[in-house]
Amino acid sequence: MDNTRRKFLKIAGAAALAGIGAPAIVKLTSHTAFASEEAGKAAPTHGDTAAHGETASTGVRLGMVIDMRVFADQPMLLDQAIAACNKVHNIPHFPDRKNEIKWIWKAPYANVFPEQAVLHKSEMAKTKPFAVLCNHCDNPSCVRVCPTKATFVQPENGIVGMDFHRCIGCRFCMAACPYGARSFNWQDPRPFITSYNPDFPTRMRGVVEKCNFCGERLALGLEPACVEACGGTGAMVFGDLNDPASEIRGVLDREFTIQRNPAAGTRPSVYYIV
Amino acid sequence: MYNKGTIIPGLVIFIVFVTFPLWYNGLNAGTVPKPDLPVGEKECVAPAAEMRDTHMKLLNEWRDAVLRDNDRVIVKVGGKEYRKGLQLACMQCHTDKVKFCDSCHTYAAVSPTCWDCHLTPAEAASKKETH
Numbered sequence A: 001m002d003n004t005r006r007k008f009l010k011i012a013g014a015a016a017l018a019g020i021g022a023p024a025i026v027k028l029t030s031h032t033a034f035a036s037e038e039a040g041k042a043a044p045t046h047g048d049t050a051a052h053g054e055t056a057s058t059g060v061r062l063g064m065v066i067d068m069r070v071f072a073d074q075p076m077l078l079d080q081a082i083a084a085c086n087k088v089h090n091i092p093h094f095p096d097r098k099n100e101i102k103w104i105w106k107a108p109y110a111n112v113f114p115e116q117a118v119l120h121k122s123e124m125a126k127t128k129p130f131a132v133l134c135n136h137c138d139n140p141s142c143v144r145v146c147p148t149k150a151t152f153v154q155p156e157n158g159i160v161g162m163d164f165h166r167c168i169g170c171r172f173c174m175a176a177c178p179y180g181a182r183s184f185n186w187q188d189p190r191p192f193i194t195s196y197n198p199d200f201p202t203r204m205r206g207v208v209e210k211c212n213f214c215g216e217r218l219a220l221g222l223e224p225a226c227v228e229a230c231g232g233t234g235a236m237v238f239g240d241l242n243d244p245a246s247e248i249r250g251v252l253d254r255e256f257t258i259q260r261n262p263a264a265g266t267r268p269s270v271y272y273i274v
Numbered sequence B: 001m002y003n004k005g006t007i008i009p010g011l012v013i014f015i016v017f018v019t020f021p022l023w024y025n026g027l028n029a030g031t032v033p034k035p036d037l038p039v040g041e042k043e044c045v046a047p048a049a050e051m052r053d054t055h056m057k058l059l060n061e062w063r064d065a066v067l068r069d070n071d072r073v074i075v076k077v078g079g080k081e082y083r084k085g086l087q088l089a090c091m092q093c094h095t096d097k098v099k100f101c102d103s104c105h106t107y108a109a110v111s112p113t114c115w116d117c118h119l120t121p122a123e124a125a126s127k128k129e130t131h
Helices: A002-029 A031-051 A067-072 A075-088 A123-127 A141-145 A172-176 A224-228 A247-254 B004-018 B020-024 B049-066 B086-093 B101-105 B123-127
Strands: A062-067 A103-107 A128-133 A151-153 A161-162 A236-240 A270-273 B073-079 B081-082
Touching: A002 B081, A031 A128, A062 A067, A062 A128, A062 A247, A067 A075, A067 A123, A067 A128, A067 A270, A075 A128, A075 A224, A128 B086, A141 A151, A141 A172, B004 B020, B049 B086, B081 B086
Parallel strands: A062 A270
Antiparallel strands: A062 A236, A103 A128, A151 A161, B073 B081
């Protein structure tokens, strides 16, 4: 009896030691392969983050520069741009702000650039509403989280598109977007649309929507509705960020611009002159 | 065979019950719907038989082409140019949803969700710009 108990304890102890020791041995023996793998991985990611916000994307990448100096001078201009967008895209107007559908909208400086909080702000930052819209990021967090691929980056032009047919209304994208650029249809939007554009659909209840950089207008060779509404004022400049000869790159070369929440790492395509 | 007396009448009742919709209508499928075709238009994107069978597939292909692949190539029908889309192409000729789309869809008891978002010409005209 004693003998068997002693034997049992020996075996149990040996088994416990082996169990604890095995992973360490495995780790030690495979250490070299592991290390080289990590080194190989680390190099490109390091290069990526070193650029900090600068894109590596090639081909056409549509973007926008918003010149807040012009909007500050002409207070009606932003309203016109918003109205133009709302009309073209059959955007409803809900009386209750919690149902609001926003493609391009107004927000105070403190909400647009919360990380740029300074004690003594300029008059514009203190008083003027800022134009905000989807940033059409190069690395969009909304696209990462979408479980149905209803939102995606169009490889031809870098637009972050939405396929309303596929949207299941889970609102992950709304949680993921650091800019609040997405709105959810809590109820049927149709009764709240004042005039229909027959060339564009409406949305239905339970679908998320956002700015599409007027993909349907670009196909016809038109500028986005908001840019068109600003006319030749230069308040909004639209173009290909990857084309060094484009008008938008000219503006970006000349002016100092800032972007919303660069620390989020989404690499936005919308720039602000403040 | 056990319980012949209950199984056979049971089977008969079951078959009669299952085929009720057929014999109740006198083995007649009802009047076949005649969708109103657009006046003066002779051609569609594809021959009528093909459109009848596969218009839903074509619409899905257009949807994916326009939204996903950014392929908004114009479709040419009988000399006229249309942009791909239910509102932009189809309903330019087939203007009346009730008399065209619904006539067959109701008969076949299918309820496509197209018009949850897409506007029929009648709906689009109901809220026109007022200035």
